[in-house]
Amino acid sequence: MLYIKINSPKPGVVLIELNRPEKRNALNNATLQDIATCLQDLETDVAVKAVVITGNTECFAAGADLNELAQLDVVSIQQDQRPLLWKKIDEFSKPLIMAVNGYAFGAGFELALHGDIVLTGENAQFALPEIGLGMLPGAGGTQRLARLVGQQLTMRWAMTGEMISAQTALQHGISSQICPAGLTMQYALELAAKIAKQAPLAIRAIKQSLKSIHEVTLSQGLKLERQHFVWLAATQDRQEGINAFLEKRKPEFRGM
Amino acid sequence: MDYQTIIVEEKNAVGYLTFNRPKQLNSFNEIMHQEVSKVIKTWAKDNQIRAVVISAEGRGFCAGQDLNDRVVDPNADAPDLGLSIEKYYNPLIKLITEMPKPVICAVNGVAAGAGANIALACDIVIAAKSASFIQAFCRLGLVPDSGGTWFLPRLVGRAQAMGLAMLGDKILAERAVQLGMIWQVVEDDQLQAEAKKLAEHLAQQPTYGLSLIKKAIHAAADNNLDDQLILERDLQRLAGRSSDYKEGVQAFMQKRTPEYKGC
Numbered sequence: 001m002l003y004i005k006i007n008s009p010k011p012g013v014v015l016i017e018l019n020r021p022e023k024r025n026a027l028n029n030a031t032l033q034d035i036a037t038c039l040q041d042l043e044t045d046v047a048v049k050a051v052v053i054t055g056n057t058e059c060f061a062a063g064a065d066l067n068e069l070a071q072l073d074v075v076s077i078q079q080d081q082r083p084l085l086w087k088k089i090d091e092f093s094k095p096l097i098m099a100v101n102g103y104a105f106g107a108g109f110e111l112a113l114h115g116d117i118v119l120t121g122e123n124a125q126f127a128l129p130e131i132g133l134g135m136l137p138g139a140g141g142t143q144r145l146a147r148l149v150g151q152q153l154t155m156r157w158a159m160t161g162e163m164i165s166a167q168t169a170l171q172h173g174i175s176s177q178i179c180p181a182g183l184t185m186q187y188a189l190e191l192a193a194k195i196a197k198q199a200p201l202a203i204r205a206i207k208q209s210l211k212s213i214h215e216v217t218l219s220q221g222l223k224l225e226r227q228h229f230v231w232l233a234a235t236q237d238r239q240e241g242i243n244a245f246l247e248k249r250k251p252e253f254r255g256m
Numbered sequence: 257m258d259y260q261t262i263i264v265e266e267k268n269a270v271g272y273l274t275f276n277r278p279k280q281l282n283s284f285n286e287i288m289h290q291e292v293s294k295v296i297k298t299w300a301k302d303n304q305i306r307a308v309v310i311s312a313e314g315r316g317f318c319a320g321q322d323l324n325d326r327v328v329d330p331n332a333d334a335p336d337l338g339l340s341i342e343k344y345y346n347p348l349i350k351l352i353t354e355m356p357k358p359v360i361c362a363v364n365g366v367a368a369g370a371g372a373n374i375a376l377a378c379d380i381v382i383a384a385k386s387a388s389f390i391q392a393f394c395r396l397g398l399v400p401d402s403g404g405t406w407f408l409p410r411l412v413g414r415a416q417a418m419g420l421a422m423l424g425d426k427i428l429a430e431r432a433v434q435l436g437m438i439w440q441v442v443e444d445d446q447l448q449a450e451a452k453k454l455a456e457h458l459a460q461q462p463t464y465g466l467s468l469i470k471k472a473i474h475a476a477a478d479n480n481l482d483d484q485l486i487l488e489r490d491l492q493r494l495a496g497r498s499s500d501y502k503e504g505v506q507a508f509m510q511k512r513t514p515e516y517k518g519c
Binding site for chain 1: 490491493494497
C-alpha cells in the first residue's frame with residue numbers, strides 16, 4: 001500500500017492512516033484503490049471488528065486529485081473506476097469510524113460521510129468546493145449530506161463551497177464528537193475498541209438496519225429491523241449477553 | 257523588515273510589537289491592520305518567539321479606528337461599518353485570543369474604542385498609572401466592537417459592563433485594576449521595564465502548557481462545568497505528553513531549575 005498506512009493498535013481494531021501528506025492526502029485513484037482494497041481484505045478477516053480511517057493532525061483529505069480529474073473527458077469519465085471504489089467502501093459491513101482533523105474537502109468530506117461514526121478535531125473544516133471548479137460533488141456529497149443535514153444546508157454548502165467548522169458539523173449531526181486535534185485519533189480508537197468488544201453479529205445487524213433507512217420506507221425498515229432481531233435470537237452471543245447480565249459479569253462474545 | 261505604522265523587535269524569545277502612529281494616537285488605518293496581523297501571524301507559528309508584548313509609542317496606546325478613514329458625508333449613503341470589522345478587527349481579536357503563547361499588553365496611555373478592546377483581548381494587561389480606558393463607541397451611536405461586549409461582562413460583570421459601555425466614561429488604570437479589567441498598574445516610567453520583565457519570565461516557561469491554559473480559560477467563558485471538566489481532562493492529556501512536563505518533573509526530582517523548551 002503506497003498511500004495508506006495500516007496497523008492494529010488495539011485488539012480487533014484496524015487503523016488506516018491516509019499517508020500522502022505532501023498532497024494533503026488528496027484522494028487520487030491509487031489512494032482510493034488502496035482504501036477499497038484494504039477494506040475488502042478486512043471484510044473477511046474475522047479478527048477485525050472495527051476500522052478507523054484518519055489523516056494526520058493537520059489534514060484529513062483535501063479533496064480529489066485535480067490533475068487526474070483534469071485528464072478525464074466525458075467519455076473516459078463514464079468508464080471511470082472511482083464509482084466502483086466508492087461502492088466498495090460503502091459496502092464495508094463492519095463499523096467504520098472516521099477521525100477527521102483539519103481539512104476534509106470535496107472527496108475528503110465525502111469519504112468522511114462514508115463513515116458510520118465521525119469524530120472530529122476542533123480544527124476540522126469540511127467543505128464541498130467542487131462548485132468553484134464548475135463541478136458538483138461526485139461521490140455522494142449531495143446525497144449523503146442532504147440526508148444527514150437536510151436540503152437547506154446542503155444546497156447552501158454545495159452551491160457556495162462555504163467552510164463548515166467542527167462546531168457546525170457537530171451541531172448538524174455530521175460528527176458525534178469534537179476532540180482536541182491531538183486526541184482525535186486516540187478517542188476514535190478507544191471508541192472502536194469499545195465497539196470491537198461487542199457482539200459482532202449484533203453490530204453487523206445494527207449497521208445493516210441503520211444503513212437501510214434511506215433505502216426503504218419506515219414500515220419496510222421496521223420489518224427489516226424485526227428480522228434482524230429475530231435472527232439474532234438464534235445466536236450464542238445473545239444468550240451470553242443475557243446470561244452475563246443476569247449473572248452480573250462481563251459478557252464474552254465470540255461472534256457466533 | 258520595515259513597517260510604516262509599527263515597530264517590531266524580537267529579543268530573548270519575546271516579540272515586541274509597538275504601535276507607531278503617535279500623532280494619530282496610534283489609531284488603526286488599513287496599513288496598520290495589515291502590518292499588525294502579518295507580524296502576529298508570523299509569531300504565532302514561530303517557535304523561537306515564546307511571548308509577545310503589544311505596546312505603543314507616544315502618549316496614547318490606541319484610539320481605535322482612525323476616523324479620518326471614515327468621514328461621513330451627510331448626503332452620502334450610510335457607510336458599512338461592518339466591513340472593516342469583518343475584514344480587520346474581528347480577525348485581529350481572534351489572532352490574539354488564539355495565539356498559542358502569552359500575549360502581554362502594556363497600555364501606556366489612553367486606550368479608546370477598539371483600542372481598549374484590543375488591549376482587553378490580550379492575556380495579561382498591565383497599564384501605566386496615567387493610562388485610561390474608554391468605551392467611546394456609545395458617544396457616536398455605535399456598539400463596542402472588537403470583542404468589547406464579550407470581554408467586558410466577563411471581566412467586570414454585567415452591571416459594570418453596561419455602565420462602561422453605555423456611559424463611555426474614561427476609566428483610569430487604578431480603577432481598571434479594581435474592576436478586574438486588567439492585571440496590574442505600574443508607575444509610568446516603569447511600564448516598559450515591567451512588561452519586559454513579565455514577558456521574559458513567561459518566555460522561559462512551558463509555552464505549550466501556557467497555550468493550553470489560555471485555551472481552557474477562553475473556553476470556560478462558554479462551557480458549562482461538565483464540558484469544562486472534560487476539556488481539562490483532554491488538555492491535561494496533551495500537556496502530559498509534552499517534553500516540558502517531563503523536564504519539569506525531572507527538575508523537581510533532581511532539585512534543580514527546569515529548562516523549558518516550550519514544547
